[in-house]
Amino acid sequence: MDAAEFRKRGKEMVDYVADYLEKIEKRQVFPDVEPGYLRTLIPDCAPQDPESFEDVFKDIEKIIMPGVTHWHSPYFFAYFPSASSFPALLADMLCGGIGCVGFSWAASPACTELETVMLDWLGKMIKLPEEFLAGKDGQGGGVIQGSASEATLVALLAARTKTIRRVQSEKPELTEADIMGMLVAYASDQAHSSVERAALISGVKMKSVSSDDTFAVCGSALKKVLDEDKASGLIPFFFCATLGTTPCCSFDKLLELGPICNKENIWMHIDAAYAGSAFICPEFRHLLNGVEFADSFNFNPHKWLLVNFDCSAMWVKKRSDLIGAFKLEPLYLQHHHQESGLVTDYRHWQIPLGRRFRSLKLWFVLRMYGVTGLQEHIRKHVRLSHQFEQLVLQDERFELCAEVVLGLVCFRLKGSNELNKALLKSINDAKKIHLVPCHLREKFVLRFAICSRTVESTHVKFAWQHISQLATELLKTWEQKHQQQ
Amino acid sequence: MDAAEFRKRGKEMVDYVADYLEKIEKRQVFPDVEPGYLRTLIPDCAPQDPESFEDVFKDIEKIIMPGVTHWHSPYFFAYFPSASSFPALLADMLCGGIGCVGFSWAASPACTELETVMLDWLGKMIKLPEEFLAGKDGQGGGVIQGSASEATLVALLAARTKTIRRVQSEKPELTEADIMGMLVAYASDQAHSSVERAALISGVKMKSVSSDDTFAVCGSALKKVLDEDKASGLIPFFFCATLGTTPCCSFDKLLELGPICNKENIWMHIDAAYAGSAFICPEFRHLLNGVEFADSFNFNPHKWLLVNFDCSAMWVKKRSDLIGAFKLEPLYLQHHHQESGLVTDYRHWQIPLGRRFRSLKLWFVLRMYGVTGLQEHIRKHVRLSHQFEQLVLQDERFELCAEVVLGLVCFRLKGSNELNKALLKSINDAKKIHLVPCHLREKFVLRFAICSRTVESTHVKFAWQHISQLATELLKTWEQKHQQQ
Numbered sequence: 029m030d031a032a033e034f035r036k037r038g039k040e041m042v043d044y045v046a047d048y049l050e051k052i053e054k055r056q057v058f059p060d061v062e063p064g065y066l067r068t069l070i071p072d073c074a075p076q077d078p079e080s081f082e083d084v085f086k087d088i089e090k091i092i093m094p095g096v097t098h099w100h101s102p103y104f105f106a107y108f109p110s111a112s113s114f115p116a117l118l119a120d121m122l123c124g125g126i127g128c129v130g131f132s133w134a135a136s137p138a139c140t141e142l143e144t145v146m147l148d149w150l151g152k153m154i155k156l157p158e159e160f161l162a163g164k165d166g167q168g169g170g171v172i173q174g175s176a177s178e179a180t181l182v183a184l185l186a187a188r189t190k191t192i193r194r195v196q197s198e199k200p201e202l203t204e205a206d207i208m209g210m211l212v213a214y215a216s217d218q219a220h221s222s223v224e225r226a227a228l229i230s231g232v233k234m235k236s237v238s239s240d241d242t243f244a245v246c247g248s249a250l251k252k253v254l255d256e257d258k259a260s261g262l263i264p265f266f267f268c269a270t271l272g273t274t275p276c277c278s279f280d281k282l283l284e285l286g287p288i289c290n291k292e293n294i295w296m297h298i299d300a301a302y303a304g305s306a307f308i309c310p311e312f313r314h315l316l317n318g319v320e321f322a323d324s325f326n327f328n329p330h331k332w333l334l335v336n337f338d339c340s341a342m343w344v345k346k347r348s349d350l351i352g353a354f355k356l357e358p359l360y361l362q363h364h365h366q367e368s369g370l371v372t373d374y375r376h377w378q379i380p381l382g383r384r385f386r387s388l389k390l391w392f393v394l395r396m397y398g399v400t401g402l403q404e405h406i407r408k409h410v411r412l413s414h415q416f417e418q419l420v421l422q423d424e425r426f427e428l429c430a431e432v433v434l435g436l437v438c439f440r441l442k443g444s445n446e447l448n449k450a451l452l453k454s455i456n457d458a459k460k461i462h463l464v465p466c467h468l469r470e471k472f473v474l475r476f477a478i479c480s481r482t483v484e485s486t487h488v489k490f491a492w493q494h495i496s497q498l499a500t501e502l503l504k505t506w507e508q509k510h511q512q513q
Numbered sequence: 514m515d516a517a518e519f520r521k522r523g524k525e526m527v528d529y530v531a532d533y534l535e536k537i538e539k540r541q542v543f544p545d546v547e548p549g550y551l552r553t554l555i556p557d558c559a560p561q562d563p564e565s566f567e568d569v570f571k572d573i574e575k576i577i578m579p580g581v582t583h584w585h586s587p588y589f590f591a592y593f594p595s596a597s598s599f600p601a602l603l604a605d606m607l608c609g610g611i612g613c614v615g616f617s618w619a620a621s622p623a624c625t626e627l628e629t630v631m632l633d634w635l636g637k638m639i640k641l642p643e644e645f646l647a648g649k650d651g652q653g654g655g656v657i658q659g660s661a662s663e664a665t666l667v668a669l670l671a672a673r674t675k676t677i678r679r680v681q682s683e684k685p686e687l688t689e690a691d692i693m694g695m696l697v698a699y700a701s702d703q704a705h706s707s708v709e710r711a712a713l714i715s716g717v718k719m720k721s722v723s724s725d726d727t728f729a730v731c732g733s734a735l736k737k738v739l740d741e742d743k744a745s746g747l748i749p750f751f752f753c754a755t756l757g758t759t760p761c762c763s764f765d766k767l768l769e770l771g772p773i774c775n776k777e778n779i780w781m782h783i784d785a786a787y788a789g790s791a792f793i794c795p796e797f798r799h800l801l802n803g804v805e806f807a808d809s810f811n812f813n814p815h816k817w818l819l820v821n822f823d824c825s826a827m828w829v830k831k832r833s834d835l836i837g838a839f840k841l842e843p844l845y846l847q848h849h850h851q852e853s854g855l856v857t858d859y860r861h862w863q864i865p866l867g868r869r870f871r872s873l874k875l876w877f878v879l880r881m882y883g884v885t886g887l888q889e890h891i892r893k894h895v896r897l898s899h900q901f902e903q904l905v906l907q908d909e910r911f912e913l914c915a916e917v918v919l920g921l922v923c924f925r926l927k928g929s930n931e932l933n934k935a936l937l938k939s940i941n942d943a944k945k946i947h948l949v950p951c952h953l954r955e956k957f958v959l960r961f962a963i964c965s966r967t968v969e970s971t972h973v974k975f976a977w978q979h980i981s982q983l984a985t986e987l988l989k990t991w992e993q994k995h996q997q998q
């Protein structure tokens with residue numbers, strides 16, 4: 029395929045994508061296929077000779093689409109949103125075309141520099157304290173990670189290295205392995221599984237801190253485990269606070285937790301993967317109060333800020349902490365400017381070496397929506413979740429399971445977990461909408477997350493009527509079954 | 514921006530990308546900018562109100578392009594190639610449009626299943642032993658990682674967990690921290706820095722094994738350090754063999770190393786990040802002999818197989834080893850089919866949680882090039898490197914520094930490291946071509962890597978004439994300086 033054919037086919041693909049997104053509502057949100065469906069539809073091995081674009085293109089509808097879960101359907105209310113917008117798609121085309129691999133400044137100065145500046149823009153939009161910004165010569169700064177999981181891991185590794193160095197200087201008789209065995213990281217019992225995974229990867233203990241009735245960790249809960257662990261000779265070194273937990277979007281109490289972490293020499297990382305985008309609205313910014321105590325902070329524009337996956341924004345107060353955690357300098361990656369202190373080599377900030385020109389997506393989205401456009405997007409989602417909340421509240425058969433703060437509603441039928449599992453099953457089997465559940469303590473709960481960019485009040489109303497009707501049907505048979513038993 | 518405007522702008526972007534790639538030769542391969550250039554060109558913060566696409570679009574040439582290192586210029590001979598092709602760009606547009614996040618089977622069955630089948634296709638293309646393939650019900654299988662760095666880390670983590678479990682069952686008196694402190698991983702002194710980094714991240718010791726005169730690790734070198742380390746109570750658990758080392762593309766001796774690793778219960782991972790693509794050609798497949806001894810294997814289609822970044826292909830013989838290393842199952846990520854044994858949840862195979870629909874790129878590229886088209890691409894690059902090799906050999910002032918096996922030529926002026934540093938500086942300052950150096954033992958060496966998809970014999974000839982002329986100029990002043998001293 030040469031450039032001329034790419035011009036033709038690229039335009040066809042633009043139309044295909046536009047059609048797909050424009051008419052996504054007509055597709056069944058969750059696919060009908062059974063595991064293994066795809067293998068039976070395609071050859072056993074790659075073709076020897078080239079096939080035409082037409083051949084490949086027609087297989088998209090035949091082979092791929094039947095197995096796609098349509099994350100951008102306005103009937104998709106599962107997990108958390110995955111962002112998608114036209115400006116981001118355009119930027120990604122450009123990113124692919126340029127195709128640079130920006131692991132160091134020299135490998136593509138624009139790729140590095142735009143990222144630094146975009147993270148400053150974004151940091152200012154959520155009013156991060158100045159210390160987190162790179163500015164012209166700050167000690168902090170931002171980086172785009174592929175995922176919140178990586179951001180947490182990178183923060184934990186930086187904290188681990190920093191703590192090992194400190195303890196070794198205080199107690200030179202201890203080996204690195206001794207210290208590793210004494211380190212403990214903490215996070216809420218509501219924290220995302222990626223936090224526990226980060227501890228597993230880096231080979232340190234992780235303990236969960238009990239959240240309170242509102243599913244938030246408060247200062248006293250952290251203090252209690254810290255005191256116990258210190259008394260038994262352990263070294264607390266890392267606490268991951270969550271703003272907007274995955275199960276029910278609760279908020280750990282930063283203002284209580286931060287001072288404790290600072291006093292105890294514990295690195296505080298904040299994971300606001302989903303909720304962080306909301307902080308661009310003044311009315312939600314208070315949820316971030318206490319960030320000034322943190323060492324690092326992360327949220328995912330690829331969740332709720334209309335920047336297509338992957339784009340997870342992370343900031344640190346001291347970039348030297350990150351770089352110090354695993355800086356290695358083989359000659360083939362060195363370049364002229366690197367010791368000048370002026371340049372950033374992002375490969376020291378992340379797990380992979382290679383990196384795409386992802387800041388283009390941020391640049392396009394921030395400029396083409398403007399702050400006000402993005403605020404509107406957030407506010408619409410929050411409005412819709414409150415609409416759903418009202419519908420739940422008006423139906424006596426149902427109960428809300430957590431405060432609705434942003435775009436997520438946790439609800440269930442008053443009744444057993446089995447009943448609610450049956451309700452979820454009937455919802456997802458009908459495939460008119462798609463939801464996923466969570467556990468809140470011992471309760472099995474349904475999560476209704478406002479996800480799509482194009483979801484409107486009518487879709488939310490439809491979803492509720494549908495759920496309510498399935499509940500009616502379910503309760504009828506459920507009571508019969510129950511009476512028979 | 515609505516779908517209608519996206520249709521318009523998307524097509525403009527397709528043309529822009531086509532123009533960029535068609536005329537890339539005319540752009541200076543390495544930019545003129547100084548660190549900090551970009552910040553002065555753009556506002557301090559994001560705009561409140563939306564800007565038009567035109568505004569953003571015209572800034573691409575004004576702000577971005579002046580700072581881009583043009584990786585796809587036929588005058589780019591630095592690092593290793595970063596793949597780019599039109600079919601891959603088309604597939605990435607589709608990937609963005611679908612915008613699913615395929616962390617589990619249910620999150621998008623097509624995304625997971627196409628990946629498994631594509632990795633089988635690719636595995637067959639390089640004649641991987643059957644055990645590495647998923648097939649219909651194999652124990653092995655492949656996964657797309659974002660980078661070779663992540664593949665190595667994932668392999669090392671799997672090996673770490675497996676070894677800790679084994680040692681704990683043999684010696685229950687040892688704690689996990691005790692065992693962690695005794696573990697040692699190994700790799701060649703020529704291995705990529707990402708291998709050492711993987712060890713740093715996972716908190717285990719890493720030792721380098723001396724390579725021989727051909728920069729390859731042979732069996733006796735590994736055996737020697739293993740014996741020493743075992744004698745001093747350490748537990749060797751992981752060896753990363755490199756096929757196609759970054760400095761000079763040397764090949765560790767798998768057929769000697771494999772049996773040693775197998776006998777000693779050491780996980781052997783093979784990093785063939787660059788060279789792996791060549792194994793699709795029968796004449797290079799012998800370089801992979803011995804892979805049958807490995808536990809995991811990785812190469813980067815995003816380097817040399819025309820699949821745009823990121824697409825790093827990894828296979829394991831026992832997928833349960835990977836999954837066992839860090840499987841966590843919160844309810845919101847569970848789904849109906851997951852215990853059936855039929856489905857793959859790729860989030861257990863990788864560091865991040867989220868993942869794009871990257872297998873589309875492989876599918877488009879493998880089908881639209883066909884195996885023969887990809888073989889031609891590899892063979893052209895190898896032919897061009899041998900052309901360059903001949904030019905070096907014909908000039909008595911220069912010496913070759915390592916055998917030319919694939920697309921990389923390591924060469925230098927006969928003379929001091931300072932002389933060669935000066936030569937490289939004059940080459941990169943002229944900015945007609947772009948190279949990076951490496952160290953081979955105490956020697957400073959220039960690496961000439963055939964990179965671009967569109968590079969031809971004329972570009973190689975031009976590059977050589979240019980280098981040769983700069984060398985002539987340099988040697989003149991160098992001798993004068995030398996005489997004066």
Ligand SMILES: Cc1ncc(COP(=O)(O)O)c(C=O)c1O
Pocket residue numbers: 108174175176177178220222270272273274299300301302328340865866867
């Ligand atoms: C609070 C929280 N943290 C982390 C993650 C993981 O995000 P990623 O896929 O970017 O790793 C999620 C995903 O939903 C989340 O809700």
Ligand SMILES: Cc1ncc(COP(=O)(O)O)c(C=O)c1O
Pocket residue numbers: 380381382593659660661662663705707755757758759784785786787813825
């Ligand atoms: C042998 C080898 N391993 C690993 C890597 C790192 O690759 P990635 O950017 O995919 O992590 C490279 C990059 O050049 C390499 O040559």
